[in-house]
Each structure stands twice: as C-alpha cells, then as structure tokens.
Amino acid sequence: MGETQQRATLPADGIVGIDIGGTKISGLVVDAADGLVRGSVPAPAGVGGWAMADAAADLARDLALRAGVPFVAVGVGAAGVIDHETGTVRAASATFVDWAGFPLGDELHARLGVPVSVENDVNAFLLGEVAGTESVEQDVLGVMLGTGVGGAVMIGGALRHGPNGAAGEIGHTPGYSELVCTCGQRGHLETLASGTSIGLRYEARTGTAGLGAREIALLARGGDADAVAVFDAAGRALALACASAATLLDLPRAIVGGGVAHAWDLLEPAIMRTLVTDAPVSGLPLLITPATQGADAVALGAIEAVRRSLEPVGAYR
Ligand SMILES: [Zn+2]
Structure with missing residues (x-):
C-alpha cells in the first residue's frame, strides 16, 4: 500500500x-x-x-x-x-x-x-482516496481496518452522513461471529477484522498474547497456519460486509485502508473466494481494493x- x-x-x-x-x-x-x-x-x-x-x-x-x-x-x-x-x-x-x-x-x-x-x-x-485517485467510481464504500473498523459511504460523489452523522459504520454491523465487540454487542465485523481483533483471535487459537496485526502477518507469510486462518476470517467477513453494502446501495467498489490493509496479500484470497460465493445478486462486479493514498x-x-x-x-x- x-x-x-x-x-x-x-x-x-x-x-x-x-x-x-x-x-x-x-x-x-x-x-x-x-x-x-x-x-x-x-x-x-x-x-x-x-x-x-x-x-x-x-x-x-x-x-x-x-x-x-x-x-x-x-x-x-x-x-x-x-x-x-x-x-x-x-x-x-x-x-x-x-x-x-x-x-x-x-x-x-x-x-x-x-x-x-x-x-x-x-x-x-x-x-481523500476518491479525490486523490484518477478515474475511480463516485459510488464507493470506504472501510478502515485500524484499531477498530470504521466505514464511510459515498453516493454520486457526495459523502452520505445520515441524520446523526453516523452513516457507514459497517464495523458495527452484526452477524459475523459470536464474539463480543468493543462496543459491547456481539458478532460485529470489528470482532474479526480490526487490528485488535486479529491479535485476540490469534491468541485464542494459539495462546500467544500481545502480538499485533503486523507481527501476525509476518507469521502468516512464514507459514503459520493459525495466523493464516485469522487473516482468512478477517478477509471473508470484510468481503461479506462489502457485498451487503454493495447489494443495498449498488456500489461498484469498496476501498479498504488502515493498518490491517497492509496485509492485503493475506486478506485477498478470502476476499476473492467470498466474492465468488457471495457476490451481489445484481450480478454486477464488486471491486474490493486496497487504499492507494497511504x-x-x-x-x-x-x-x-x-x-x-x-x-x-x-x-x-
Ligand atoms: Zn461493535
């Protein structure tokens, strides 16, 4: 990235x-x-x-x-x-x-x-991603995989804020796991796809605590199957969330940024698999791409x- x-x-x-x-x-x-x-x-x-x-x-x-x-x-x-x-x-x-x-x-x-x-x-x-990049769609979902998971929606080139300024909070949509989220509810996208969650999910599988997403990514690239599985679960949940948003709002693209997106090589296989099995029913292609503006x-x-x-x-x- x-x-x-x-x-x-x-x-x-x-x-x-x-x-x-x-x-x-x-x-x-x-x-x-x-x-x-x-x-x-x-x-x-x-x-x-x-x-x-x-x-x-x-x-x-x-x-x-x-x-x-x-x-x-x-x-x-x-x-x-x-x-x-x-x-x-x-x-x-x-x-x-x-x-x-x-x-x-x-x-x-x-x-x-x-x-x-x-x-x-x-x-x-x-x-910034849309304004700073040549020839990108004007109907876009933005997802930020950082300490938590943030989201934003652009429709027709304009940000959708919602009446409370809270539109696009895809990190706290439910149904991805049975785990407790930072917000206190269960199963949110953030429980699998945030940097914090990647550390916790790896700890749950291996007993090794205190590692960050960057370190777990290095382990995954070295062949650690638990590390690979944690990023795989994150990529699948991310792609399902993007497919839901794209289906609802007819969005041709999701742009994914934040620290966890640096491990795109580890997220991408699950994203691509999920886009095959759970594509928007419109049949229109959904592109899920890493942020380019750093x-x-x-x-x-x-x-x-x-x-x-x-x-x-x-x-x-
Ligand atoms: Zn939550």
Missing part, C-alpha cells in the same frame, strides 16, 4: 489538511511547486479538546508557513462522530478526554481566523471537504 499511488494533481490553494487521531495529529499542504509539505505532532487526547485544538491550530499555521502559501482555510478529519455542518464532535471514544461535545470547528476558527471544515476521519479517508488520505480528504464547502452551492451533486 502506498507504492502504487496515482495521485491527481492538487492545487496549491492554501488549504491545509489536518488528520486528528488518538496518538498523533498530522497534516499536509500543497506548496507552490506542487509538492506536499507534511508534519505531525503528538495528539494530547488525554489532556482535552482545548489542547487538541491548540496543537492542530499550531500545526496548520506551521505547515502553511513552511509551504510558503497564503493560509486560506483548514480542513480537518477527526476521530469520533462529527456533526460536519457545525464541526462539533457528537460522540467519541473514552480515550479522548473532553472530546465528545467539543466544538472543534468553532475553536479552530477562533484560533486561526480562516474557514474550517470538520469531517469524521473515515469519511475524510474515503473522500497515510495522506485523511488529510487529503479534509482538504477536499473544505474545498467543497467553499464552492458555490450546487457545484457538487
């Missing part, structure tokens, strides 16, 4: 993209020579929303300065359920102190004095979101 980027040309329009996660805040901006200027700082998620806003604002200002472009706007992709119209965090993981309810958009605007757009990070990921996707999508918000109404479908 990241080796086969076909990045569309991005304008140096002074829009800074910021990716706010639980451990780091990273960002990028296009400079006058069409290069990407990147930076990151640790995320003070355990301190509080104010500290996160301070850190993100400082990073955005610094990136624009380093790129030598006028600082005209900032787009943010942030962890949590986001009200994208107000830029307020509606709900968030308990590991983020004072994040749920935090008016991130307003606080960044107050610090920076430029237009601000805030999206959920997985929505921004999908927007670690930049969320910030690129955040830039695209603010660019769209600054366009005249109706410029996008």
